[in-house]
Amino acid sequence: MISRRDxxxxxxxxxxxxxAVSRVGAASLPEAVxxxxxxxxxxxxxSTGLPFNPVVTLNGWSLPWRMNNGVKEFHLxxxxxxxxxxxxxxxxxxGYNGQSPGPTIEVVEGDRVRIxxxxxxxxxxxxxxxxxRLPNGMDGVTGLTQPGIAPGKTFVYExxxxxxxxxxxxxHADEMTQMAMGMMGFWVTHPKDRAKFAVDRDFVFLxxxxxxxxxxxxxxxxxxxxxxxxxxxxxxxxxxxSLPVRQGDRVRIRVGNLTMTNHPIHLHxxxxxxxxxxxxxxxxxxxxxxxxTDVGVGQMRAIEFVANEPGxxxxxxxxxxxxxxxxxxxxxxxxxxxxxxxxxxxGRIVPDYMVMGDKGGSMGxxxxxxxxNTLPMMTGDGPFGGVEMGGMxxxxxxxxxxxxxxxxxxxxxxxxxxxLAYEWTGRLAEPARSxxxxxxxxxxxxxxxxxxxxxxxxxxxxx
Amino acid sequence: xxxxxxxxxxxxxxxxxxxxxxGCASFSRDGGIDDVxxxxxxxxxxxxxxxxxxxxxAVQSEIRxxxxxxxxADAAVRIALLNNQGxxxxxxxxxxxxxxxxxxxxxxxxxxxxxxxxxxxxxEIDRSLTFNLAALLTLPAxxxxxxxxxxxxxxxxxxxxxxxxxxxxxxxxGAVAAAQAATFADQVxxxxxxxxxxxARMRAAGNWSALDAARERAFYQDALxxxxxxxxxATTAREELVRLLGLWGxxxxxxxxxxxxxLPAQPRLAANAEADALSQRLDVLIARQDAQATAQALGxxxxxxxxxxxxxxxxxxxTTGAPRENGYEVSLELPLFDWGGARVARxxxxxMAAVHRTGDVAVKARSEVRQAYASYRTAYDIARHYRxxxxxxxxxIADEVLLRYNGMLASTxxxxxxxxxQLTAVNAAxxxxxxxxxxxxxxxxxxxxxxxxxxxxxx
Ligand SMILES: [Cu+2]
Numbered sequence: 041m042i043s044r045r046d047x048x049x050x051x052x053x054x055x056x057x058x059x060a061v062s063r064v065g066a067a068s069l070p071e072a073v074x075x076x077x078x079x080x081x082x083x084x085x086x087s088t089g090l091p092f093n094p095v096v097t098l099n100g101w102s103l104p105w106r107m108n109n110g111v112k113e114f115h116l117x118x119x120x121x122x123x124x125x126x127x128x129x130x131x132x133x134x135g136y137n138g139q140s141p142g143p144t145i146e147v148v149e150g151d152r153v154r155i156x157x158x159x160x161x162x163x164x165x166x167x168x169x170x171x172x173r174l175p176n177g178m179d180g181v182t183g184l185t186q187p188g189i190a191p192g193k194t195f196v197y198e199x200x201x202x203x204x205x206x207x208x209x210x211x212h213a214d215e216m217t218q219m220a221m222g223m224m225g226f227w228v229t230h231p232k233d234r235a236k237f238a239v240d241r242d243f244v245f246l247x248x249x250x251x252x253x254x255x256x257x258x259x260x261x262x263x264x265x266x267x268x269x270x271x272x273x274x275x276x277x278x279x280x281x282s283l284p285v286r287q288g289d290r291v292r293i294r295v296g297n298l299t300m301t302n303h304p305i306h307l308h309x310x311x312x313x314x315x316x317x318x319x320x321x322x323x324x325x326x327x328x329x330x331x332x333t334d335v336g337v338g339q340m341r342a343i344e345f346v347a348n349e350p351g352x353x354x355x356x357x358x359x360x361x362x363x364x365x366x367x368x369x370x371x372x373x374x375x376x377x378x379x380x381x382x383x384x385x386x387g388r389i390v391p392d393y394m395v396m397g398d399k400g401g402s403m404g405x406x407x408x409x410x411x412x413n414t415l416p417m418m419t420g421d422g423p424f425g426g427v428e429m430g431g432m433x434x435x436x437x438x439x440x441x442x443x444x445x446x447x448x449x450x451x452x453x454x455x456x457x458x459x460l461a462y463e464w465t466g467r468l469a470e471p472a473r474s475x476x477x478x479x480x481x482x483x484x485x486x487x488x489x490x491x492x493x494x495x496x497x498x499x500x501x502x503x
Numbered sequence: 504x505x506x507x508x509x510x511x512x513x514x515x516x517x518x519x520x521x522x523x524x525x526g527c528a529s530f531s532r533d534g535g536i537d538d539v540x541x542x543x544x545x546x547x548x549x550x551x552x553x554x555x556x557x558x559x560x561a562v563q564s565e566i567r568x569x570x571x572x573x574x575x576a577d578a579a580v581r582i583a584l585l586n587n588q589g590x591x592x593x594x595x596x597x598x599x600x601x602x603x604x605x606x607x608x609x610x611x612x613x614x615x616x617x618x619x620x621x622x623x624x625x626x627e628i629d630r631s632l633t634f635n636l637a638a639l640l641t642l643p644a645x646x647x648x649x650x651x652x653x654x655x656x657x658x659x660x661x662x663x664x665x666x667x668x669x670x671x672x673x674x675x676x677g678a679v680a681a682a683q684a685a686t687f688a689d690q691v692x693x694x695x696x697x698x699x700x701x702x703a704r705m706r707a708a709g710n711w712s713a714l715d716a717a718r719e720r721a722f723y724q725d726a727l728x729x730x731x732x733x734x735x736x737a738t739t740a741r742e743e744l745v746r747l748l749g750l751w752g753x754x755x756x757x758x759x760x761x762x763x764x765x766l767p768a769q770p771r772l773a774a775n776a777e778a779d780a781l782s783q784r785l786d787v788l789i790a791r792q793d794a795q796a797t798a799q800a801l802g803x804x805x806x807x808x809x810x811x812x813x814x815x816x817x818x819x820x821x822t823t824g825a826p827r828e829n830g831y832e833v834s835l836e837l838p839l840f841d842w843g844g845a846r847v848a849r850x851x852x853x854x855m856a857a858v859h860r861t862g863d864v865a866v867k868a869r870s871e872v873r874q875a876y877a878s879y880r881t882a883y884d885i886a887r888h889y890r891x892x893x894x895x896x897x898x899x900i901a902d903e904v905l906l907r908y909n910g911m912l913a914s915t916x917x918x919x920x921x922x923x924x925q926l927t928a929v930n931a932a933x934x935x936x937x938x939x940x941x942x943x944x945x946x947x948x949x950x951x952x953x954x955x956x957x958x959x960x961x962x
Contacts, residue, residue, distance in 0.1 A: 254912050255903065368912040372715075376708040377701070385697040386915065389690060389922045392905055393915075410910035411903060417911050 069156055069194070070106045070115040074138035078124045078274075080281045082447050083146070090148040092230035093238060095294070096447060098245040098283070098434070099275045100226070103143035111152045111198070114145055116167065116225075118189075118211075119160040123222065125269065126279025129415050131250070132258040133222035133274065134161055140274050141246050142209070142225030149204040149232040155197045157189060161218075164188030167197065168212035169227065171318050171340065174199035182213035189213075204231040205320045206340045208246065208296045220261035222274055224248060224298045237321065239344060240289035240444070245273040247335065247357075247432065249299040254366050255411035265300055266369065270362035270431040277363070277433035278420030283355065284450055285347045286442040293355075294342045297335040303362065305341070306332040307436065309353040316342030332358055347438045352422075352453040357432035365415040365430035374398045423452040530605050534598050535657045542661035543584075546783065546951035547668040549577050551584055555594050562586075570750075570757040576675045576764070579748060583671040584664060586749035593663045600649075600656035607649035610642065611635045651796045655789060662785040665952040667747065672944045674744040679759050680937035681733075681740035687930045688726075688733035691923050695719075695726035698919045719916070763936045766890060770883040771946075773876050779950060780872040781865055786953040790857075790864040797857035801850045868949075875942070875949035882935070882942035889932035897928040 075081070081101035083094040088107045095102070106113045121135040136142025147153050159165050166188055168180035178199045182188040189195045207227035211218040226244050231237060249270050251263035272280050285291050294316065295305055311329040315322055318340045335341045356363050374397035386393045394408070410416060420427040427433070439450045536553050543551035554562055562585055569578045584590065618629035702719035705711040745755050781787055904921040907913035 254907055254910060366910070366912060368907070368910075368914065371911060371914045372705065372916070373710045374705070374915075375710065377704050377710060378708070379701075379704075382697055382701050382704070385693060385700070386919065389694045389697070389926075390901075390905065390918055393918070394909075396908075396911060408909035409906055411906045411912070414910060414912075 070108075070113045072115045072117045072137060072158065073104050073143075074117075075101050075143065076138055078139065078279075080447065082445075086146075089151065090232065091234055092146065092148050093234060093242065094146055095144060095226075095228050095242040095244045097144040097226060097273065098243055099273045099279075099281050100139065100141060100245070101143050102146050103137065108154070111154045112147055113154045113156070115156045115158070116142060117158045117160055118165050118167075118223065121222075123274050124279065125271065125274065125276050126415055129276075129279075129413050130257065131222075131252060131274075134218060135222050136225055140222030140224070141248070142223075144226040144228060144244060145209070146228050146230065147201045148230045149201060151201045151229075153197075153199060153201055156194055157197065158194040159189040159191055162191055164190050164213055165211045165218060165223070166195075166213040167209050169197070169199075170208040170210060170338075171205065172199070172207055172227075172229075173202045180212050201229045203320060204229045204237075206244070206294045206296070206316050206318070206342055208298065208340065210298060217261045219248075219298060220250070220259055220263070222248065222250070222259075226294075226296060228294070237315075239292040241283075241285050242292045242294070243283055244294040245296075247272065247295060247297045247299050247303050248274055249301075250274075252366065254414040257413055267299070268366040268369075270299070270303075270357065270359075270364075272432055272434060276365055276415065277427070277430050280434040282352075282435040282437050282449055284437045284439065284442055284447055286444060286446075287348060287350050287438050287440040289347050289438075290344065291347050291436075292342055292344045294340065295335050296340045297337055300337060301359075302334050302336045303432065304332045304334045304358040305343075305355070305432075306358045307343070307345070307353065307355050309349045309351060309436075309438075310345045310347065312343040312345035314341055315344045316340070347436065350438045350440055350453065351455075353436040353438065355434050355436050356429070363429040363431045363433045365417050365419065367417045371397070375400055531601065534601050535653065535660070536594060536597065538657050539594070539597065539660040539664060542657070542785070543664040543668070546661070546665045546785070546947075547580065548947075549580060551664060551668075552581060553584060553590075553594065553664060555591070555598065557586055557588075557591055566754075570754055573758045573760045574675075575760060576672050579675045579744065580668045580671050582748045582750075583667050587667055587747060588749050590663055590667050593660050597656050597660045600653045604646075604649040604653040607645040608642070611638045647799065648796075651792065651799075655792060658785055658789050658792065662789070662952055665785065665948065669944050669948040669952070671744070671747045673941050674740070674747050675759075676763060676937045676940040676944075678737070678740040678744045679763050680933050681737040682759060683762060683933050684930055685730075685733040685737040687926050687933075688730040691926050692723075692726045692730045694919045694923050694926070695723040698916055699723035701915060763933065763940060766883065766886055766936065766939060770880055773880075776872050776876055776950060777869045780868050783951050784868050784949075784953065785951070787861075787864055787868055790861040794854070794857040794861045797850075797854045801854045871949045872946075875946040879939075879942040879946040882939040886932070886935040886939040889928075889935045893928055894932045897925045901925045 078099050080096065080099050082096050083102040085094065086092060089105070089112055103114050103116070116136045118134065118136055119138075121133050121138055121140050122130050123133045123135065123140045124130050133140040145153075145155075155167070157165075157167050164182065164187075166180045166182045166186060169178070177185050178197050179185045180197065186195070205228075207229065208224060209227055210224040215223075224246055226246060228242075228244065247270075249267035250259040251267045252259050252269055269276055275281075283291075283293070292315070293307075293312075295303075297303055308331075311331055312333075313322075313327040313329060314333050315327065321342075330343070333341050333343055361367070377398050379395045379398050383393065383395045415430060417430065419430050420433070437450055437453065439453075442450055534555065536555060540551045540553040543553065552565075556562070566582055566586055569582050574582070613632060613634045616629070616631035618627070618631075620627040620629070699719045699722070702711060702716040706713065706716040741759075745751075750757075901921045901924075904913055904918055908915065908918045
């Protein structure tokens with residue numbers, strides 16, 4: 041739900057009596073529009089300015105604007121927000137206009153854009169328009185191209201959106217803290233020619249990562265690389281919306297990376313081409329088919345494909361730890377460790393003790409109490425049980441009957457007869473196995489005195 | 504050989520002694536024990552069943568009954584008062600003191616001598632009737648002195664009983680707490696054992712390095728040592744109690760409750776503690792009686808000038824580690840050369856010394872009570888802090904670690920390490936509880952008997 045609130049009302053730091061502010065002064069500032077939830081909000085077609093095909097921000101929204109003498113005016117408010125990462129987990133972040141990431145800014149090539157940035161953070165900030173060609177003094181690097189925007193102050197950025205493409209915005213002031221706290225947003229400059237690069241569905245999201253201790257609510261901003269929550273637009277699976285498309289749609293997915301590591305984004309069921317980078321549209325002759333594209337740190341990638349395979353197709357980062365929610369990085373491996381007798385002994389001291397991990401990491405649907413505001417490490421149920429993933433994971437849902445412009449979740453795919461993997465119930469022949477694999481090629485010169493036990497599952501249960 | 508016939512002097516003596524004997528003591532029904540029991544009971548807040556003979560059927564059967572169920576602190580005190588042979592010795596001393604007192608109030612029997620000497624064809628028969636004139640003349644003084652000594656002996660016996668009760672209580676708290684600590688050490692060992700075993704199995708499965716497995720094993724070895732020490736401490740503390748209870752043989756197999764009594768809801772208040780102590784403390788009473796005795800001796804000296812009774816008030820030697828020795832000496836002199844002026848001066852100085860000693864005891868008593876209260880109050884606050892804050896926090900931490908373990912955010916080893924931390928906190932809480940009860944006993948002792956420091960000036 042978008043709510044329009046008068047910027048001057050309820051703004052603690054700048055709360056002044058209405059009498060003290062001239063009507064002209066108040067009128068000169070566009071409304072700061074605020075979002076109060078993390079659902080995906082499909083923007084309407086533009087009613088003012090040049091026409092364009094809006095993008096759909098995954099679990100996000102696009103910022104309304106106002107035309108002022110031919111200038112497109114936006115108002116961003118940098119402020120502390122509470123972002124829901126998934127049902128059951130809320131996080132104290134810094135963001136823009138009520139959410140983190142901030143709203144997507146959509147403009148058209150050649151637009152003169154004026155952005156008012158009001159700082160309601162406890163420290164100064166700035167906004168850098170990542171990837172844009174603009175006057176140097178509008179680049180938003182504190183200390184280098186401008187002073188910081190002090191708390192309570194409003195700065196105005198103004199430039200012409202010269203190059204069409206995919207961009208981001210984020211602070212260039214105390215950015216390690218401010219980006220660790222979620223200060224970022226998406227920016228799309230649409231081509232002036234509405235038909236150019238037109239697709240049927242255009243999804244956008246940012247990759248961001250956080251280190252939030254189980255049971256806490258605020259990210260640890262000083263963590264360098266050992267983050268434990270990996271997000272699409274500050275949402276983790278199963279809190280991430282799916283990407284519903286109509287069979288045959290040409291689909292574009294634009295991904296920006298504001299984490300501190302690369303993310304191989306992998307799509308199931310289709311090949312795609314990388315059609316856009318930070319620098320703009322890729323030359324058609326340079327494109328090659330892919331099923332995974334690595335999105336480097338600070339990079340943008342636009343991938344495109346025709347969604348012609350119906351079904352529920354996973355779309356995720358291929359780093360397996362990035363499709364997990366918070367997990368203990370120092371938990372030793374228990375696979376194959378015989379727990380007989382020990383569990384009882386531990387149970388005498390820790391009454392609610394239960395053995396886990398001795399058969400692998402899968403928790404097998406165990407539902408045990410965990411710390412507050414913490415999502416299970418592997419979570420999210422599909423039609424066939426636990427998906428056993430979290431973090432950077434979502435589903436591309438291709439349906440032949442999904443209506444044009446309809447982004448509602450069509451539910452789980454119903455597989456036509458004969459198109460679903462099934463259990464073999466016939467006889468199993470014992471496969472031939474080598475007894476001395478690698479012996480002559482890889483002689484072990486110093487074997488530790490450890491009896492390696494490889495437990496090969498048989499069909500008769502574990503014990 | 505002195506021979507004395509019935510003379511005028513003899514008649515005078517008999518008449519005088521008859522007058523003196525009118526107020527003379529005989530053996531009391533209880534030998535002073537009832538007084539001691541009453542003074543003790545007032546000070547230990549429970550009945551003090553003092554008996555001179557612990558070997559009677561009734562006493563032995565009461566002790567057996569008390570030992571047949573878990574022995575609480577009050578029961579332990581009762582057994583000690585009935586059964587501690589050190590106390591029995593003191594009570595026997597009381598009987599000696601009473602006998603002295605009664606003896607002092609009686610005239611010595613006249614002596615009759617008969618001698619027959621034969622030699623050189625002669626036989627001499629010598630008959631004599633003797634009467635101890637000195638004893639007759641000093642009888643009133645001796646009787647008064649022995650009376651006071653008997654009163655002193657009662658106070659000393661009461662002091663001994665109260666101290667035994669306090670020592671028994673403290674030993675009981677120590678023994679119960681040490682047994683609890685030993686149980687906790689068993690649990691810590693169990694936790695360490697589980698971790699070490701899990702580590703060994705992880706090593707066997709190839710999941711862990713020798714380093715990690717050795718670390719867990721080392722922790723287990725430490726836990727084993729601590730368990731042995733805790734068990735020895737439990738035995739030591741229990742033996743201390745056994746000694747005070749005067750037990751041996753099969754009777755030492757009694758059981759103690761599993762846990763210490765809970766903290767009282769509110770601590771005692773310090774109001775009137777000092778004033779109460781001055782009216783109740785046995786050492787103050789003893790010092791005061793000393794001063795009174797010396798005052799009487801002074802009066803006597805001033806009156807007679809020839810009867811030397813100073814020693815009665817202050818000839819009591821107390822040497823560290825040795826029983827207090829009391830005594831007196833009365834002598835009758837013939838005033839030929841010394842008319843007693845120096846003796847009177849000495850008596851006055853002795854009286855002043857006794858007065859100052861009493862003041863000294865009083866100053867120390869007040870200070871000891873304040874100190875004991877401060878210890879008591881601090882021990883109460885610390886024990887409550889453990890009970891209300893530290894232990895619940897540790898429990899919460901352990902619960903939170905379990906939640907993390909459930910979410911695969913923490914390992915079994917962290918879980919076990921936290922359980923050990925929790926056990927350690929509970930153990931410290933029990934020690935704090937024990938310290939509180941000991942401080943409580945010390946405070947009562949400082950209020951009623953004598954301080955934890957020696958309140959008498961060494962002589
Ligand atoms: Cu990733």
